[in-house]
Amino acid sequence: MSRQRSSIQSPYSYSHQHQLSRSAYPTFLSLHETIKLQLTWASRGILEAFRWDVVVRTATSDPEIRSNILKSLLLNSLSLTSIYAFDLLLQPLVHNHPSWLHRNVGWFYRVLWLFPVVGVSYYLNSSWCNLIAKRSFVLKHGNRAAHQQPVTYHSMLTMLATSAYRAVMILTSVIMSLALGSIPFAGSWISFAFMCWVNAYYCFEFVWVARNSSLAHRVRHLEERWAYYFAFGFPSAVVCTCGSGLANAAFFALMFPAFIIMAMHARPVPQDPYNPAPSTESTNTVRFPSPLIPIRMPIFTIVIWLNDLIVRVLSVGGSAGVRRRRTTSDIAEQAEEGTGLELRNIGRTAREPSTIVHARSSRDRLLSNGKASITGRRKKD
Numbered sequence: 151m152s153r154q155r156s157s158i159q160s161p162y163s164y165s166h167q168h169q170l171s172r173s174a175y176p177t178f179l180s181l182h183e184t185i186k187l188q189l190t191w192a193s194r195g196i197l198e199a200f201r202w203d204v205v206v207r208t209a210t211s212d213p214e215i216r217s218n219i220l221k222s223l224l225l226n227s228l229s230l231t232s233i234y235a236f237d238l239l240l241q242p243l244v245h246n247h248p249s250w251l252h253r254n255v256g257w258f259y260r261v262l263w264l265f266p267v268v269g270v271s272y273y274l275n276s277s278w279c280n281l282i283a284k285r286s287f288v289l290k291h292g293n294r295a296a297h298q299q300p301v302t303y304h305s306m307l308t309m310l311a312t313s314a315y316r317a318v319m320i321l322t323s324v325i326m327s328l329a330l331g332s333i334p335f336a337g338s339w340i341s342f343a344f345m346c347w348v349n350a351y352y353c354f355e356f357v358w359v360a361r362n363s364s365l366a367h368r369v370r371h372l373e374e375r376w377a378y379y380f381a382f383g384f385p386s387a388v389v390c391t392c393g394s395g396l397a398n399a400a401f402f403a404l405m406f407p408a409f410i411i412m413a414m415h416a417r418p419v420p421q422d423p424y425n426p427a428p429s430t431e432s433t434n435t436v437r438f439p440s441p442l443i444p445i446r447m448p449i450f451t452i453v454i455w456l457n458d459l460i461v462r463v464l465s466v467g468g469s470a471g472v473r474r475r476r477t478t479s480d481i482a483e484q485a486e487e488g489t490g491l492e493l494r495n496i497g498r499t500a501r502e503p504s505t506i507v508h509a510r511s512s513r514d515r516l517l518s519n520g521k522a523s524i525t526g527r528r529k530k531d
Contacts, residue, residue, distance in 0.1 A: 176436070176438050177435050177437050177438065178437065178438050178439070178440055178441060179426075179427060179440055181440045181442050181443070183427070183440070184439045184440035185443065187420070187439070188377040188443065189377075190419075191375065191377045191378040191381075191419045191420060192378065192380065192381040194378060194381075194419050195377070195380070195381030195384075195418075196381040196382070196384060196385075198382060198412060198415075199381065199382045199383075199384065199409070200385065201412045204411060204412060204415050205408045205411045208286060208289065208411050209411075211289075212285060215282050215285050215286065215411075218278040218279075218281050218407070219282065219407050219408075221278055222274075222275055222278050222279070222403070222404075222406075222407050223404065225271050225274060225275070226275070226403045227404070228267065228271075229267055229268055229271045229396075229400040229403070230397065230400045230401070230404070232263060232264055233264065233396050233397045233400060234397070236259055236260075237397075240255065240259060268396055268399070271400070271403065275403050275406065276313070278407070279406055279407055279410055280356065282407050282410055282411070283356030283360065283410050283414070284360070287414060290414050290415065315457070315461075318457055318460055319453065320352075322453050322456040322457055322460070323348045323453055325456070326452055326453055326456070327341045327344055327345055327348070328341075342387060342391070343380065345387045345390060346379075346380045346381075346383035346386075346387040347376070347380060347449050347450075348383070349386040349387050349390070349409075350379040350380070350382045350383030350386075351368070351372055351379070351383075351450075353383070353386070353406070353409040353410060353412070353413040354368075354379075354413045354416075355368070356410055356413070357413055357414060358371070369449075369450050369454065370446070371418075372449070372450075373446045373447050373448065373449050373450065374445060374446045375418050375419065375420065375423060376446075376449065378418050382413075382416065386402060386405060386406075386409055389402060389405055390402050423439075423445050423446070424436070424438060424439075424445060425437060425438070
C-alpha cells in the first residue's frame with residue numbers, strides 16, 4: 151500500500167518540484183531588447199553631455215561659479231596660446247638651424263615656460279573646479295547635503311594623499327591609453343573608447359566625492375552603466391583629439407568646468423543594471439539583461455592594479471609588517487583616504503609629547519594626593 155501511495159504521489163511531487171526549479175531559474179531579456187536598452191542609455195548620456203543651457207543658467211545665476219569659470223578660461227587660454235606659439239611660430243623658425251642654441255631653443259622654452267605654466271594650470275584648475283563642484287552641489291541639493299568637515303592636521307594629510315592618488319590615477323590612465331593605442335589595427339578606437347570612460351569618470355568624480363562614495367563604489371557604478379558613461383564622455387574625448395599632447399589636456403581643462411556642472415545635473419541610467427526593465431506583473435520577476443552583453447565591463451581593472459602597484463612601491467615605514475592579503479580596491483581606497491601611505495604614524499608621533507605630559511601630570515596628582523592623605527592621618531594621631 152505504501153508503495154502504491156508513493157507511486158501515486160510521485161507525479162504530483164515531480165511537477166511541483168519542476169515548477170519550483172523553473173521559478174528559481176533566472177529570466178533574461180532578449181538580445182534585441184538588451185541592445186535597445188543600451189542604446190537608450192547611451193542616447194541619454196549624449197543628451198546630458200550637451201546641456202549647455204544648464205551651464206549658462208548656473209554660471210549667470212551665481213557669481214562665485216562665474217568668477218571661477220572665467221579664471222579657468224583665462225588660464226587655459228594662456229596655456230593653449232603658449233603651446234601653439236611654440237608649435238606655429240618658434241619651431242618653424244629654428245628648425246634645421248646650424249646654431250646649437252637655436253636648435254635647442256625648444257627645450258629651453260618647454261622647461262622654462264611651458265611646463266611651469268601647465269603645472270600651475272593643473273594645480274589651479276583642480277582648486278577652481280573643486281570650488282565650482284562644491285558650489286554647484288550646494289545649489290542643486292542645498293546646504294544640508296554639503297557636509298563640511300573641520301580642517302585638522304589629519305584632514306590636511308588626507309587631502310594631500312587624495313590629491314597625490316588622483317595625480318597617480320591620471321598618470322596611469324594616460325599610460326593605459328597610450329598602451330591601448332599601440333595595439334595594431336583597432337588600437338586607436340579602443341584607446342578613444344577608454345578615454346571616453348576616463349573623462350566621464352573625472353567629470354562625475356566631484357559628485358561621488360560629495361556623496362561620500364568610496365573608490366570601489368565609484369568604479370563599480372561606472373562599469374555597470376558603461377553605455378551611459380561612454381556616451382557622456384564622448385564629446386570631451388572628441389575635443390581631446392583636436393590637438394596633440396599638452397594641447398589636448400589644455401582643451402579638456404578648458405571644457406572641464408562646464409562638464410562638471412552638467413554632471414551635477416545628470417541622472418545616470420539605469421537605476422538597477424541587474425533589473426533594467428522591471429516587469430509590470432504582480433510576480434515581480436527580475437529580468438536580467440541578455441548574457442550575450444555584459445552587465446559590468448572591467449574598464450578600470452588594469453588602472454587600479456597599476457595604482458595598487460605604485461602605492462606599494464611608495465609606501466613608507468611600517469608597511470612591511472602589514473603586508474597581508476588585501477584586495478586591490480582596499481589598498482587603493484586606503485591610499486586615497488590617506489592611510490595607505492602610513493600617514494597615521496606622522497600624527498601619532500606628533501601626539502606623543504602631549505600624552506607624555508598628560509601622564510606625568512596625572513602621576514604628580516596621584517603622588518600629591520597620597521602625601522596629603524598621609525599628613526592628614528599623622529595630624530589625627
